[in-house]
Amino acid sequence: MKVLLTDDSTTMRKIQKRVLQTMGITEIVEASDGKMALEKLTEHNYNFDFMLCDINMPEMSGIETLRNIRSVPEGAKLPIIMCTSVAEKDQVMEAIKAGASNYVIKPFKPEDLQSKIETTLQRNK
Amino acid sequence: MKSEYVNPFVEATVETYDTMVGVRPQRDGKLCRKAGIFAAYDLVGVLGLSGKVCGAVIMTTSVETGMKVVSSFLGEEVEATSPDLLDGFGELLNIVAGSAAAKLNGLNIKLALPTVIMGKEQRLTGKENSPWIVIPMAFPEWGKFNIEISMEEK
Amino acid sequence: MSINQQDFTYVQTLVRQKAGIIIDDGKEYLIELRLKPVAIKNGYENVSGLVQKLKEHSRHNGTHEQVIEALTTNETSFFRDLHPFEVFKNVIVPELIEKNAATRTLKIWSAACSTGQEPYTIAMILRDSFPQLAHWNVSILATDLAGKVLDKARSGVFSQLEVNRGLPALMMVKYFDKQGDSWIIKEPLRKMIVFRQLNLLEHWSGMHTMDIIFIRNVLIYFDVEAKRSILKKVRELMKNDSFLLLGSTESLINVTTDFNNVRHDKTFCFKRKF
Numbered sequence: 001m002k003v004l005l006t007d008d009s010t011t012m013r014k015i016q017k018r019v020l021q022t023m024g025i026t027e028i029v030e031a032s033d034g035k036m037a038l039e040k041l042t043e044h045n046y047n048f049d050f051m052l053c054d055i056n057m058p059e060m061s062g063i064e065t066l067r068n069i070r071s072v073p074e075g076a077k078l079p080i081i082m083c084t085s086v087a088e089k090d091q092v093m094e095a096i097k098a099g100a101s102n103y104v105i106k107p108f109k110p111e112d113l114q115s116k117i118e119t120t121l122q123r124n125k
Numbered sequence: 126m127k128s129e130y131v132n133p134f135v136e137a138t139v140e141t142y143d144t145m146v147g148v149r150p151q152r153d154g155k156l157c158r159k160a161g162i163f164a165a166y167d168l169v170g171v172l173g174l175s176g177k178v179c180g181a182v183i184m185t186t187s188v189e190t191g192m193k194v195v196s197s198f199l200g201e202e203v204e205a206t207s208p209d210l211l212d213g214f215g216e217l218l219n220i221v222a223g224s225a226a227a228k229l230n231g232l233n234i235k236l237a238l239p240t241v242i243m244g245k246e247q248r249l250t251g252k253e254n255s256p257w258i259v260i261p262m263a264f265p266e267w268g269k270f271n272i273e274i275s276m277e278e279k
Numbered sequence: 280m281s282i283n284q285q286d287f288t289y290v291q292t293l294v295r296q297k298a299g300i301i302i303d304d305g306k307e308y309l310i311e312l313r314l315k316p317v318a319i320k321n322g323y324e325n326v327s328g329l330v331q332k333l334k335e336h337s338r339h340n341g342t343h344e345q346v347i348e349a350l351t352t353n354e355t356s357f358f359r360d361l362h363p364f365e366v367f368k369n370v371i372v373p374e375l376i377e378k379n380a381a382t383r384t385l386k387i388w389s390a391a392c393s394t395g396q397e398p399y400t401i402a403m404i405l406r407d408s409f410p411q412l413a414h415w416n417v418s419i420l421a422t423d424l425a426g427k428v429l430d431k432a433r434s435g436v437f438s439q440l441e442v443n444r445g446l447p448a449l450m451m452v453k454y455f456d457k458q459g460d461s462w463i464i465k466e467p468l469r470k471m472i473v474f475r476q477l478n479l480l481e482h483w484s485g486m487h488t489m490d491i492i493f494i495r496n497v498l499i500y501f502d503v504e505a506k507r508s509i510l511k512k513v514r515e516l517m518k519n520d521s522f523l524l525l526g527s528t529e530s531l532i533n534v535t536t537d538f539n540n541v542r543h544d545k546t547f548c549f550k551r552k553f
Contacts, residue, residue: 009212009213009215009216010208010209010212011195011198011199011209011212011213011216012216014199014200014201014209015145015198015199015200018200018308019308022305022306022307022308023305024305056219056236056238057238082448084223085219085223085224086223086226086227086236087223087224087226087227087439087460088226088227088230088457089451089452089455089457092448092451092452093452095448096448096449096452100448101448102447103448105439105442105443106145106219106220106223106224107140107141107144107145107220107224107440108144108145108440108443109144109145109312109440109443109444110308110309110312111306111308111309111312112440112443112444112445115356115444115445116443116444116445118361119358119361119445119447120447122361122362122365123361123447133459140439140440144440147316200308224439224460227439227459227460228460229459230457230458230459230460266319
């Protein structure tokens with residue numbers, strides 16, 4: 001499987017990578033903001049199995065990034081899981097309306113992140 | 126600053142560290158009100174707050190303690206010179222602030238991106254009419270840290 | 280910092296033998312995370328030191344118990360394991376809607392419901408996917424041994440952490456209200472469930488036949504005799520068309536032959552043998 005991680009914190013990306021590696025995923029591409037995420041998506045022809053995405057980032061927020069991805073046909077089906085410290089219900093709703101497949105709130109236990117990824121992929125089949 | 130703001134930040138701190146780092150810090154002494162110029166630890170993380178409030182939250186600790194914390198957070202040893210130290214510390218502050226903002230949801234708190242600086246003899250300044258509330262805390266084995274808040278409703 | 284393969288296998292085996300819990304390969308970080316606090320509490324710097332002690336004291340002592348406890352609690356989750364609930368939604372409920380068309384009743388029991396995630400998951404699925412059931416007599420009974428846990432379940436109040444575990448974002452938004460950092464199940468769903476105390480080992484009073492029974496991940500805590508006695512009572516509550524659902528790693532092999540196994544994809548459900 002190939003995964004795109006988008007978060008402006010290198011530490012958070014490392015933590016997410018560990019979870020993915022435990023899941024046996026080794027092809028991991030990283031982006032530090034929304035703009036870079038879109039570049040990586042284009043570079044890889046949107047050929048990812050899923051994407052984790054922060055919301056509060058410089059350059060382009062996660063919600064805006066999400067909208068951009070969903071606005072192109074190649075990005076319509078990509079499972080996108082928001083992973084953010086923002087826990088407001090309005091924000092969750094906004095993310096869903098913008099096309100998020102799921103939502104993980106920081107702080108999270110690594111096994112819960114893994115579980116959310118697994119169930120999101122299961123539902124997506 | 127209202128005293129009701131303190132507990133949400135303390136709870137947020139404990140929950141964040143418990144969930145993501147596996148330790149439960151505790152309050153360590155009385156709150157203090159600081160204005161003028163005052164000392165901070167060598168590692169200082171600052172995160173601006175807006176929305177229905179105006180202010181910021183600071184998390185500050187010694188470099189040694191910071192290293193232990195971030196190493197545990199990351200699951201690998203982090204050196205004092207590693208950019209991961211500052212980044213990890215900032216991310217923990219981001220999560221603490223997000224969690225506190227959720228608890229104080231009537232205030233519609235918006236978070237800025239965190240800034241982390243490291244250096245000897247750090248000084249902070251507080252204005253007389255919007256002082257910092259300093260909450261001393263400590264990890265069970267790694268050392269002390271402060272959560273400091275300056276926040277006024279608009 | 281990570282646990283080594285030998286230690287991992289040792290712990291994996293210990294938990295499987297003593298508590299019947301299966302920890303999959305690849306979950307080293309889980310063991311590391313859960314056992315680190317236990318190691319520190321017992322005076323060891325890391326998990327390897329703790330495992331060494333476990334190996335040296337081959338007889339069950341407090342440390343073994345602590346390790347098992349650390350690895351087996353906190354497992355309750357919304358939509359736990361997902362696939363049984365997919366089968367519930369796609370196969371079980373539609374079948375029962377057909378079979379019970381005359382009586383228009385649906386009786387569901389969530390046994391050992393703990394803090395309520397399971398019955399609320401059931402309620403959400405019914406609400407979300409079966410609007411026609413609004414005109415039916417649907418009852419969800421949720422029981423547990425511990426009163427405190429039931430109080431929490433009744434309140435329908437969940438923390439961010441609990442909501443992070445297993446709950447799809449869409450459900451969060453549709454069926455929960457937010458207060459501070461708590462997520463509260465909306466009233467119409469709380470009203471669908473009756474929470475009651477029940478000790479699985481004792482005599483069950485006032486229990487009626489059920490269409491669907493969930494007893495997931497609780498039989499593992501009992502020995503074979505107790506399991507048999509509980510399953511006998513469960514059987515009495517089941518009709519021809521009733522379904523029984525156990526935990527994903529549980530089986531009835533060597534326990535009882537009173538049930539027929541029905542398999543849908545990854546999920547096993549059980550029907551009473553007549």
